[in-house]
Amino acid sequence: MRRLLIPLVTVSILALGGCATNKRKDDLTTTLNAYASTVRWGDFNSALNFVDPKVREEHPIPPLEMSRYQQYKVSGYDEGNGPTPNGEFEAKQVVKINLVNVNTQAERTVTDHQTWRYDAESKHWYLETGLPDISAGKL
Template identity: 40%
Template sequence: MRLPNPLYRAAVFACLAAVVAAIGGCASAGPKADALQRSQYAWSGAIRWGDFEGAWGMLEPEYREEHPMTALEMERYNQVQVSYYRDNGGLSDLEAGTAARDVEIGVVNRHTLAERTARYQETWRWDEEAKRWWLTSGMPDFWQGQ
């Protein structure tokens, strides 16, 4: 059996080193960043799959108290189906405990089957006591401009 030439071994070693470096780069930026990612994922999933009551529970408690959702408003959310939820990027300042991201949401009226696009800016606040992120921007307005 013939051993691979030194150039081949060097190339394999370089590839392995690059893979190890890439995996190391995937390491978490910390518990706050992980919690933000999980919160945003849960929020977008709730909106995308029509769990508006679950999404309501992710809003900051002070916001919910100041802007209570009526049964009629909740029924309006139940009359639409979200066809997509696209993250268009955002900014976060983990030190300050704030984050924001712009999203585009495809909305289909269940009665007319008309689809439209809604834009929404999420704003998030880190609650140090609860060790969690709260959404402070309220529910998306699917009826803007109507």
């Protein structure tokens, strides 16, 4: 009986580990889709909620800089090949965001290099790299 118990326990532990990994992947997909939708609508104030709270606390965005996001309408959001896993609790993604200046109607593209980290405590994916940098000097 003991001979059967050890393999059964081992298989059960491996299966549960696989379930956790699949759940994290599904959560990442859900989070990335929600973030993309938020940015597509140009709602950068809500997009800020996807940024890791520790990053927001250490690097707060001044109101003047947040107001710059209101100068632009998002005309495109292209995830390219989607996220690339970087270990068990991190994913990277490169996104091209097309922005139209509401004052000049000039369009430009920002390349946003995103790093997403899974927080096991809150069971949530957070954006580590902050909101896309839309300042003219970075394009």
